[in-house]
Amino acid sequence: MLKTIIAVAIVALAPALALASPSCTKEPKSKWMPEAAMKAKIDALGYKVKTFEITGNCYEIYGKDKEGKRAEVYFNPVSGDIVQKGD
Secondary structure, eight states, X not given: OHHHHHHHHHHHHHXXXXXXXXXXXXXXXXXXXXXXXXXXHHHHTTOEEEEEEEXXXXXXXXEEOTTSOEEEEEEOTTTOOEEEEEO
């Protein structure tokens, strides 16, 4: 019975685990774009940033995209490229 409960819990949690933060770079932080430069690039892409943070080896924002829709976006901190989008 306990094995069944554990199996069900693992299956139930699988979608949440799939949404874990991506791997954005293997470069050391010394090679990352400065936060101010990254924020300027994000603004130029049309995002309105509510929260800017470092998540794992990514820059991550929460805010709105240029259409005003909710956005959660992970960026490569070296190149500034978008790695993953969510909402």
